[in-house]
Amino acid sequence: MTETTVNVDRGAAAIDVQNLHKYFGDNEVLKGIDFHIGRGEVVCVVGPSGSGKSTLLRCVNMLEQPTSGTILVEGDEITDPDADVDALRARIGMVFQSFNLFPHMTVLRNLTVAQEKVLKRGRAESVEIARANLEKVGLSDKADAYPAHLSGGQQQRVAIARALSMNPDMMLFDEPTSALDPELVGDVLAVMKSLAAEGMTMMVVTHEMGFAREVADKVVFMDGGVIVEEGAPADVLGNPQHERTQAFLSRVL
Amino acid sequence: MTDAAVVPKKRMSPRKRAALVRYVQYALLLLLVLFIILIADWGEIRRAFLDLDIAGAQFPNVIVIALKNTIIYTACGFAFGLALGLVLALMRLSSVGPYRWISTGIIELFRGLPALVVFLVLGLGYSLAFGKQLPGGNLGTVTLALGLVGGAYMAETIRAGIQAVPKGQYEAARTLGMTHTRAMVTIVLPQAFRVILPPLTNELILLTKDSSLVYILGLSLDEYELTAFGREAMNANANLTPMVTIALCYLLITVPLSIVVRRMEAKSGKAR
Numbered sequence: 305m306t307e308t309t310v311n312v313d314r315g316a317a318a319i320d321v322q323n324l325h326k327y328f329g330d331n332e333v334l335k336g337i338d339f340h341i342g343r344g345e346v347v348c349v350v351g352p353s354g355s356g357k358s359t360l361l362r363c364v365n366m367l368e369q370p371t372s373g374t375i376l377v378e379g380d381e382i383t384d385p386d387a388d389v390d391a392l393r394a395r396i397g398m399v400f401q402s403f404n405l406f407p408h409m410t411v412l413r414n415l416t417v418a419q420e421k422v423l424k425r426g427r428a429e430s431v432e433i434a435r436a437n438l439e440k441v442g443l444s445d446k447a448d449a450y451p452a453h454l455s456g457g458q459q460q461r462v463a464i465a466r467a468l469s470m471n472p473d474m475m476l477f478d479e480p481t482s483a484l485d486p487e488l489v490g491d492v493l494a495v496m497k498s499l500a501a502e503g504m505t506m507m508v509v510t511h512e513m514g515f516a517r518e519v520a521d522k523v524v525f526m527d528g529g530v531i532v533e534e535g536a537p538a539d540v541l542g543n544p545q546h547e548r549t550q551a552f553l554s555r556v557l
Numbered sequence: 558m559t560d561a562a563v564v565p566k567k568r569m570s571p572r573k574r575a576a577l578v579r580y581v582q583y584a585l586l587l588l589l590v591l592f593i594i595l596i597a598d599w600g601e602i603r604r605a606f607l608d609l610d611i612a613g614a615q616f617p618n619v620i621v622i623a624l625k626n627t628i629i630y631t632a633c634g635f636a637f638g639l640a641l642g643l644v645l646a647l648m649r650l651s652s653v654g655p656y657r658w659i660s661t662g663i664i665e666l667f668r669g670l671p672a673l674v675v676f677l678v679l680g681l682g683y684s685l686a687f688g689k690q691l692p693g694g695n696l697g698t699v700t701l702a703l704g705l706v707g708g709a710y711m712a713e714t715i716r717a718g719i720q721a722v723p724k725g726q727y728e729a730a731r732t733l734g735m736t737h738t739r740a741m742v743t744i745v746l747p748q749a750f751r752v753i754l755p756p757l758t759n760e761l762i763l764l765t766k767d768s769s770l771v772y773i774l775g776l777s778l779d780e781y782e783l784t785a786f787g788r789e790a791m792n793a794n795a796n797l798t799p800m801v802t803i804a805l806c807y808l809l810i811t812v813p814l815s816i817v818v819r820r821m822e823a824k825s826g827k828a829r
């Protein structure tokens with residue numbers, strides 16, 4: 305993949321969130337988030353349950369409608385009422401905690417269906433891309449299996465391959481390993497590490513502090529709908545400045 | 558338990574008692590059957606219900622006209638009902654308020670009315686009021702009537718099926734860039750229909766029987782379905798054999814469908 309035009313005036317911003325507010329009814333879940341991910345950066349979002357991490361992630365691809373604020377994805381304003389949200393979403397891969405593979409389709413079909421229906425790729429090309437991505441996540445032999453016959457770790461790797469098959473500009477992960485048995489977590493994290501090493505832009509909500517420390521360029525700590533602290537993993541995780549960060553880390557580490 | 562024999566015999570054990578009750582039930586049933594066999598006038602019954610000459614005379618018309626028309630009426634009504642049910646279900650789930658109200662109104666109306674009333678209004682009522690039949694004649698009327706009655710029921714079934722598909726399926730589809738319509742058609746509806754295939758097949762069985770209500774429209778001979786056909790032949794012969802014939806024809810449709818439903822239910826029960 306070669307990017308010929310680089311959006312210079314936005315810097316190298318892959319995701320740019322400005323003053324984002326989100327209400328569910330009267331409940332203000334995001335209270336003015338400013339947030340920036342550069343191209344090729346890996347950002348881990350950590351924080352206690354209910355702090356708004358998933359909501360922030362889901363606002364980035366408009367699965368949740370922000371109440372106010374601006375979100376730019378590769379320089380395009382996804383929050384613009386006239387934006388082609390479907391086309392923008394096709395450029396943003398997303399991996400869910402609960403995998404969400406399509407159970408009525410084989411693994412291969414899971415990987416080709418959106419390529420064909422959304423990107424209008426031909427059958428042969430879609431299959432070729434799908435197989436390449438299955439190989440990348442180490443599941444070439446599962447192409448014809450149905451999701452129900454795979455382990456959780458395998459399902460999650462298929463979900464990652466499905467997202468990659470759309471050749472996205474960036475990937476969003478919402479606690480990708482939280483639903484997995486401990487012994488299956490490693491395989492999924494390994495795939496994510498190799499993605500990061502390839503230079504994929506990644507926003508990862510996670511409780512895996514080891515992964516954050518090792519892979520992230522930046523760690524963001526959220527609590528109560530605001531970003532309390534952000535910075536290099538060594539700083540935020542190793543030497544937190546804020547009391548709430550310290551309290552959270554002492555509980556999870 | 559060594560001195561069990563010394564203990565005076567206690568009351569019968571529950572298992573023995575259950576066995577005794579079962580034997581008594583079998584004995585009663587046997588007596589009843591014997592009684593009926595002895596008291597019944599078999600010659601008379603055979604003459605009234607199983608006259609082979611009369612039965613033979615119903616063929617081939619009971620198949621090539623009556624059974625065929627029952628299948629056509631039911632299939633048309635079911636097809637229209639399924640389409641209508643799908644539209645009503647999607648309206649019911651719409652975020653647009655008026656769509657939801659309209660669909661709820663239609664569903665409640667046609668679920669609440671006896672099918673006979675719907676046939677009376679659409680058939681006789683319409684032609685009385687407007688001096689002409691609904692477009693498509695009797696076939697059009699029966700399609701509309703069965704479709705409305707069946708569609709109202711199927712709408713609720715389809716809605717429940719759609720809601721049974723986890724929200725994450727729809728979200729995953731949208732995340733891959735699919736539009737709302739594409740996500741529904743390719744991801745959600747196929748999964749919903751898998752769940753609701755058994756209840757939809759049951760609805761098909763119900764509609765097969767309801768198709769007999771078409772008789773109130775006043776049919777020409779070649780429009781007769783099973784019930785109208787059987788009734789006519791019963792009157793002409795003053796004999797019940799034609800009714801037995803058409804009953805068997807109904808079962809020819811409904812029993813295989815029931816078996817299919819049971820198979821599907823057993824299979825989905827195992828999958829879970």
Ligand SMILES: Nc1ncnc2c1ncn2[C@@H]1O[C@H](COP(=O)(O)OP(=O)(O)OP(=O)(O)O)[C@@H](O)[C@H]1O
Pocket residue numbers: 328333351352353354355356357358359360
């Ligand atoms: N669809 C919704 N409707 C109403 N309230 C919601 C909805 N989704 C989330 N919330 C509320 O928003 C708040 C933040 O939820 P969110 O899922 O973003 O938290 P989180 O940081 O991802 O937590 P967790 O670690 O448990 O996943 C919670 O109080 C939650 O109850």
Ligand SMILES: [Mg+2]
Pocket residue numbers: 357358359478479
């Ligand atoms: Mg969450």
